[in-house]
Amino acid sequence: MAIKAATPVIPANQVPKLNYLTNGYTLKSWLLTTDHKRIAILYLISVSAFFFLGGFFAMLIRLELLTPEGDLMQADTYNKVFTMHGIVMVFFFLIPVVPAILGNFVLPLMVGAKDLAFPRINLLSWYLYIAAGVLFLHCMLSGGVDTGWTFYTPYSTAASNTNVIEAGLAIFIAGFSSIFTGLNFIVTVHRMRAPGLTWSRLPLFIWSTYATSLVMILGTPVIAITMVLVVAERLLHLGIFDPNLGGDPVLFQHLFWFYSHPAVYIMILPSMGVISEIVPCFARKRVFGYKFVALSSVAIAVFGFLVWAHHLFVAGISLYAALIFSFLSFVVAVPSAIKVFNWTATLYKGSITYATPMLYAFGFIGLFTIGGLTGIMLATIGVDVHVTDTYFVIAHFHYVMVGGVLMGYLGGLHFWWPKITGRMYPEGWAKLSALFVFVGFNLTFFPQFILGYLGMPRRYWQYPPEFQVLNVLSTAGASILAVGYLLPMIYLLWSLRYGPLAGDNPWGAAGLEWKTASPPPTFNFDETPVVTWEAYNYDEIPEPKELEAPVAR
Amino acid sequence: MTADHEAHNPALLHHFADAQQQKNAASLGMWLFLVTEIMFFGGMFCAYLIYRLAYFNAFAAGSQQLNIWMGGINTAVLIVSSVTVVLAVKAAEAGKRKLLTGYLVVTVLLGMTFLVIKGFEYAEKFEKHHVPGSTFNFTEKFDDNGKQIDVNPKEAELFFSLYFVMTGMHALHMVIGCGLFSTLAVLAWKGHFTANYFTPIENGGLYWHLVDIIWIYLFPLLYLISRHT
Numbered sequence: 001m002a003i004k005a006a007t008p009v010i011p012a013n014q015v016p017k018l019n020y021l022t023n024g025y026t027l028k029s030w031l032l033t034t035d036h037k038r039i040a041i042l043y044l045i046s047v048s049a050f051f052f053l054g055g056f057f058a059m060l061i062r063l064e065l066l067t068p069e070g071d072l073m074q075a076d077t078y079n080k081v082f083t084m085h086g087i088v089m090v091f092f093f094l095i096p097v098v099p100a101i102l103g104n105f106v107l108p109l110m111v112g113a114k115d116l117a118f119p120r121i122n123l124l125s126w127y128l129y130i131a132a133g134v135l136f137l138h139c140m141l142s143g144g145v146d147t148g149w150t151f152y153t154p155y156s157t158a159a160s161n162t163n164v165i166e167a168g169l170a171i172f173i174a175g176f177s178s179i180f181t182g183l184n185f186i187v188t189v190h191r192m193r194a195p196g197l198t199w200s201r202l203p204l205f206i207w208s209t210y211a212t213s214l215v216m217i218l219g220t221p222v223i224a225i226t227m228v229l230v231v232a233e234r235l236l237h238l239g240i241f242d243p244n245l246g247g248d249p250v251l252f253q254h255l256f257w258f259y260s261h262p263a264v265y266i267m268i269l270p271s272m273g274v275i276s277e278i279v280p281c282f283a284r285k286r287v288f289g290y291k292f293v294a295l296s297s298v299a300i301a302v303f304g305f306l307v308w309a310h311h312l313f314v315a316g317i318s319l320y321a322a323l324i325f326s327f328l329s330f331v332v333a334v335p336s337a338i339k340v341f342n343w344t345a346t347l348y349k350g351s352i353t354y355a356t357p358m359l360y361a362f363g364f365i366g367l368f369t370i371g372g373l374t375g376i377m378l379a380t381i382g383v384d385v386h387v388t389d390t391y392f393v394i395a396h397f398h399y400v401m402v403g404g405v406l407m408g409y410l411g412g413l414h415f416w417w418p419k420i421t422g423r424m425y426p427e428g429w430a431k432l433s434a435l436f437v438f439v440g441f442n443l444t445f446f447p448q449f450i451l452g453y454l455g456m457p458r459r460y461w462q463y464p465p466e467f468q469v470l471n472v473l474s475t476a477g478a479s480i481l482a483v484g485y486l487l488p489m490i491y492l493l494w495s496l497r498y499g500p501l502a503g504d505n506p507w508g509a510a511g512l513e514w515k516t517a518s519p520p521p522t523f524n525f526d527e528t529p530v531v532t533w534e535a536y537n538y539d540e541i542p543e544p545k546e547l548e549a550p551v552a553r
Numbered sequence: 554m555t556a557d558h559e560a561h562n563p564a565l566l567h568h569f570a571d572a573q574q575q576k577n578a579a580s581l582g583m584w585l586f587l588v589t590e591i592m593f594f595g596g597m598f599c600a601y602l603i604y605r606l607a608y609f610n611a612f613a614a615g616s617q618q619l620n621i622w623m624g625g626i627n628t629a630v631l632i633v634s635s636v637t638v639v640l641a642v643k644a645a646e647a648g649k650r651k652l653l654t655g656y657l658v659v660t661v662l663l664g665m666t667f668l669v670i671k672g673f674e675y676a677e678k679f680e681k682h683h684v685p686g687s688t689f690n691f692t693e694k695f696d697d698n699g700k701q702i703d704v705n706p707k708e709a710e711l712f713f714s715l716y717f718v719m720t721g722m723h724a725l726h727m728v729i730g731c732g733l734f735s736t737l738a739v740l741a742w743k744g745h746f747t748a749n750y751f752t753p754i755e756n757g758g759l760y761w762h763l764v765d766i767i768w769i770y771l772f773p774l775l776y777l778i779s780r781h782t
Contacts, residue, residue: 114568117578183585191578192568217585221593229600229718238685238714239707240600246611246711251603255596528570 019422019519034119035522040105041420042126047101048489050092050133057085059482062444062475068468070461078461079146080162086149087167091174092133094405095263098270099216100125100181102412103209105420107185109513109520110203112194112529117187118180125180132174139166148459150260153241153252157233165234168227175220175227178266182216185209194512196531200294203511203535204287207294208273211301215262215269218305223259226252250315257308265304268368268400269297271408272339275361278411279343281509282358283350284543286536289342296335303332313384322381329379336372340365351543355507356430360411363438367403371396374449389459392452395445403441410437410488417492418502422519425499429491436484443477508544510536564750576752583756587763590726594767597722601715601774611708613779614695615716618683623674624776627667631765634663638758645755648748650741657738657754660761664731671724678713685714716775723771726764733757 020037023029030038060081064072073081108116116122139145145167147156156164189202189210230252232238239245241252280287287293309317309325343365352358374396377383387393417425447470452458456467463471505514510533516525533540569575605612641656682690691706691713737757740746746754 118582119566119568121582179589183582183589186585187578187582190581191574217589218592221589222596225593225596225722228722229597232714232718236686238718239711240714240718244707245714246604246608246705246707248603248607251600255599258596523568 017517018521019517020522021422021519023522032123034115034123036104036108036116036119036122037420037520037522039122039126040101043096043100043104043129046126046130046133047093047097050088051097051485054085054088054093055482055485057081057088059478061085062478064461065463065471066475068463068465068471073461075461076146079148079459080144082459083145083148084140087136087145087171089401090149090263091171092129092136094267094401095174095178096129096181097267097405097409098274098412099178099185099209099212099266100129102274102409102416103185103205103212103270104181106416106513107206107209108188108192109419109516109524110206110511111189111192112197112512112525112531113188113192114523114525116184117192118184121180122184125177125184128173128177128180132170132172132177135166135173136170139163139170142166150256151227151230151252152256153230153233153249154243156230157242158244165231168231172224172227172231175224178216179220182213182220185213186217189213194529194531197512200291201531201533201535202294203273204276204290204293204297205270205273208269208276208297211297212266212269214298214301215266215304219259219262219266222255223263226255226259229255250312250317253312253315254309257311258305261308261311262301262304264397264400265300267405268408269300271364271405271412272297274408274412274415275343275364276339277509277511278357278361278415279346280536280538281415281507282353282355282361283347284353284538285346285350286534286538287342288345288348289338290535292338293342296338299335300332303328303335307332307379310379310384313381314388326379326381330376333372333376333379336368340369340372354431356425356427356434357411357415359431359434359438360407360414363434363441364404364407364411367399367407367441371399371403374399387452389457390452391448391456391458394458395448395452398445398448403445407437410434413488413492415507416513417495418506419513419518419520421496421499422502423495423499424502424506425488425495426491429487433484433487433491436480436487438484440477440480440482440484444474444481445477447471447473447477506544508541510538510541564752572749579752579756583759587759590763590767594719594722597715597719598770598774601719604711604715608705608708608711610695610697610702611704611706612712613697614693614702614704615683615691615709615712616775616779617696618681618693619716619776620674620677621776621780623670623677624772627670627674628768628772630663630667630670631768634660634667635762635765637663638761642751642754642758645741645746645751646748650744650746653746653751653754654738654741657734657741661731661734661738664727664734668724668727668731671720678717683713685710685717689713719771719775723764723767726767730761730764733760 020035030042033039033042060072061078064070064078064081070078104116104122108114143163145160145162145164147160147162147164147167151164151168156168189206193202229238229240233240233242239247241247241249243249276287276293307325307329309321310329313322313326343361374392378387378393378396414425414430417423451467451470451474454467456463502518504516504518506518507514512529512531513520515529565572565575569578637656637660641653641660644652644656678684682688689706689710691704691709693704693709694701695704734757737753741754
């Protein structure tokens with residue numbers, strides 16, 4: 001009796017509101033959810049698992065390359081390790097990471113919708129991703145593949161006796177996961193925007209995710225059919241890419257890069273969108289040249305489809321084709337540069353706070369610029385012929401993929417973490433890990449530019465001894481980078497329980513996602529918001545108290 | 554989510570403001586999906602055109618070996634099935650349940666007719682050893698307006714490889730379409746669709762038309778354009 005009397009009675013107005021995390025605790029309520037926020041969490045867990053798997057392969061590569069001799073593994077094993085590093089990182093990490101995790105979570109919130117247009121298809125996307133992942137894991141455990149992530153024929157047809165069919169099917173299925181995500185996003189942006197949220201008021205993250213989705217639905221089917229043709233060639237001995245049967249391996253390269261070059265923009269565009277959110281928020285300024293930043297995303301998506309053959313400069317395409325593709329590759333750099341200029345201009349006379357998301361944004365801008373400018377070098381036919389298939393190319397695309405995409409992702413994850421979990425991450429640890437990531441990244445990949453320029457080819461498990469110093473630097477950098485990636489994993493999990501409560505809008509950020517509770521309720525908004533303001537109206541939003549500089553009062 | 558709203562339209566999902574928004578979203582989603590299908594087949598069309606230009610004689614000779622009658626009848630069957638799909642959508646619009654079910658069933662039957670005829674066509678290819686692989690044997694010549702031109706059998710094999718991949722992918726889409734329309738027929742019979750809500754019929758119809766249109770391109774490309782005798 002006494003115990004009963006002691007039970008505290010919580011007044012009705014203090015009962016914690018049900019949010020998407022507390023709305024059901026069963027496994028079923030997660031695995032059969034159609035809530036975009038829960039699906040984003042499912043993606044967060046599974047994509048992170050693949051990231052650490054791909055990172056494990058990366059560490060094996062760097063360990064092997066610590067010494068000039070092939071001592072850690074044999075050539076065949078090394079072929080498999082770099083192939084699986086590439087496949088895992090490209091198809092199971094970089095493609096889904098920002099759209100499927102951050103996009104899934106914040107896109108409906110940003111447009112003021114209760115959910116994506118097709119919640120069940122959204123869940124299907126995740127299951128397709130998992131099916132593809134399981135298939136690929138099985139392929140890996142039953143011997144792996146050794147074709148390189150590009151599956152070039154005849155490496156992937158006549159020359160390989162590994163499990164190419166399974167890997168191809170895994171990529172086929174993962175492709176449909178990404179098609180459905182893109183389709184869902186486009187329809188949501190077109191049909192589910194809150195009243196008053198016109199196209200010119202959309203957050204730039206929406207614009208870039210929209211452009212990404214266009215690339216996803218136009219490009220991914222082509223890699224799907226290409227994989228079908230490779231599988232058919234292996235299974236049924238059709239000769240579509242086999243020169244012995246009259247086929248042409250260069251056709252494979254055309255079809256492959258028709259998807260896989262735009263896929264680079266699937267990876268980088270959403271991260272650019274994240275940066276466009278972070279920079280105005282922590283500079284307390286409306287983004288400079290909103291329309292240019294918005295339309296440059298679309299321009300990148302369009303021009304991105306017209307540059308694929310710059311991967312084929314040494315594959316025997318005609319000189320005129322090479323000239324045109326070289327020119328178009330220069331053109332695609334223009335909208336990317338517009339973004340960089342506009343972010344920088346946004347900083348001008350801004351009231352800048354160096355919070356962790358902003359550190360990652362700075363990292364992104366610097367590293368993406370290096371990655372982009374070396375891309376221009378590679379688009380120049382003369383230079384490309386010299387450095388094709390060397391570490392220069394490796395360094396270039398890691399500056400874009402890791403220095404760009406991953407920095408953007410980590411920035412966004414920290415930025416929206418209070419919204420996702422309702423808790424703040426520990427700022428000190430986060431800044432430290434951002435520093436580790438930046439230093440480790442540059443130490444890993446900058447030496448590779450030099451290695452490549454000196455002529456070290458990619459995909460070899462041995463190298464001449466004179467390259468060792470730079471390779472040791474690179475491996476040392478990789479170990480620092482690994483610490484930088486493991487730290488957030490630890491402190492973000494820690495913050496789930498011990499992080500201080502964030503409140504609805506800890507950054508004083510613009511955007512509809514900050515106008516609902518943290519974590520948001522299942523249907524996002526208690527009532528449909530009506531938008532009467534322009535995007536990034538930071539001149540009208542007071543700075544949050546915690547972020548104000550201490551002044552004597 | 555007011556009570557009378559619910560009673561009005563049980564098919565309205567919670568996250569849409571009204572039925573019109575839901576319908577517009579579903580329709581846009583379907584059109585986007587069709588775009589991905591076009592890109593999917595586009596890769597094969599691209600491969601076909603490149604090799605046809607490279608190995609014109611062999612491709613023409615291979616094309617002349619296709620059974621134009623079966624292909625022609627199949628084209629007619631598909632065009633008629635598209636008509637029944639249009640009639641089904643009309644019937645759904647008018648809320649005529651039995652008529653709708655009837656048209657859906659006829660569409661499925663026509664789709665299956667197509668697949669059966671295609672099956673006979675494939676069987677003929679096996680008999681003539683025109684299936685790529687170790688048993689492939691191609692001795693026919695390209696009949697260029699009466700002039701007989703020898704062709705490289707490897708190049709002809711490439712034609713048949715593409716023929717089988719392209720028509721095979723199309724047939725797979727037909728099988729999926731038949732499954733889809735069978736499901737729709739059952740739902741229609743059970744009274745799932747009303748004059749206010751028949752979006753799945755419309756979208757299923759869009760899919761069916763697209764698969765038809767792909768055949769309308771496949772038929773001349775594979776069967777007709779080399780037959781200038």
